[in-house]
Amino acid sequence: MSAKTHAELEARLAELFDAQARAFPDTRREWSAVPVASVALLDEQRKRRRTRTTLGALGTIAAVAALVVGVMNIGGSGKRVEVKPPVAGAPGVPAVHFETHQVKLDADAFFVEAYGKRFTAKDTRVYVGTDPGDDHQTLELEWDEHGVNMRVYFSFAADATDWWVDQIRAYDNKAENDGIYSSGERFRTPLGSAFQGDVDLSQHSVRLHFTNLRLEAFRRPPACANPTSQYVLDPSSDPVDSSGAISARLLNAATCTEVANLDGYLFEFDSSDPTIATITYDPINDPDPACAAPCSAHRIRADVGLKAPGETTGTVIARDKASGAVVATANFRVVSSGDGS
């Protein structure tokens, strides 16, 4: 195979999609409102078309089925993300508190001002997520307020000693509206400690404000807090939702640093309820091209198949390859919407 590098693979993908797109004739078609009058009419129109040609017959049947299923799915579709309402109000309690496995944010006050309205994320459900990268992480907040789907997004980077924010975004879920898109290093802080201060950013008539922000990324894994064995396993997220995959790191418990050579270990993943979600060990045996050296040549990873709505517990186990003895184990939650893709 010729796509040896990441960049080459990306170039070949663009080339492939371009060639496939050009295979479609540049057809023109006039709109007729009749087919959208009802599902029955649409079905009838397609039946007539099916009598004229057999070429697209299978696709037509599938498309009609897709319409019916799509209508049925409108009421049942939901966000496949964990919901964590902010803690607020009582004296001594932060006005907002958002926490993931890797990132923690507290502030005495928080708001976004945009379109003449103030968005506070209070008394609403806030979706909190993190992309757990080796040298980049995110904190992603999303909520609905004043009829707007508002998003605040932090991107973090780190080196051997510090972490910092390298991008802040505050925007609504509409492509045509401006928001805050601020790149550049901010809040450089030693690993293991939190940045603290007031933050006020304005751009494109949008204002993002935190009073007494306490923000920490690249947090020390909870697994290292009270270790009971020489090694601990650190799953990349808790819970797992729509990402389709879970990874884990094997850490030396004393130093909380990653075990560099995983050749001497075997790994297993399991789901307590495979009818809700399956978890299948699927390691990656190449270094992550985006990770900063030194990178492990092996990554502990599993595919997650969301089968039915509900929540189940996943388990990852590390064994000594020679003896078969368990050297570390960890559990993580899987929140499933039932969407198998």
Next chain:
Amino acid sequence: MMQAATPSDSVPDGEEFERFYREAWPGAVRLAGLLTQHAGAAEDLAQEAFARMYPKWHRAEHPPAYLRTTLVNVCHNWHRQKTTERTKLPMLAEPAATDFAFDELADAVAALPYRQRAVLVLRYHDDLSEAEIADALGCRPGTVKSLASRALEQLKKGIEQ
């Protein structure tokens, strides 16, 4: 990439939608074909997306993005429901575009889970940003990154076998 006119107050909704439909149709068919890797279903799915969009036209503040999101959802539903054998998307009959490695890559792309393939198509064909892809897929930007990373790893595995 889909590009088309946006609504204006001076043109009646019907005419405006018809103009949008004419301009956006070819791109919608191509995107449906790439998302599903199924040439035969592309026109039907594109039509389906426009049909869903039509009654909500006045609420679509950014029609190309609205159409893209609708198309991604329609194709996803089709992908979930299809029971027929996938017909491989035709390649251009150009010798340079039909070498063996290219076909291997096409096979590997066709074998990807839908959301992984959608991320690649929207990124490498439609040149969308991470945030725009997240909007189209209804997920978070971090999930887009995760899906893309996973998809590229899968492709590498697939074409090396």
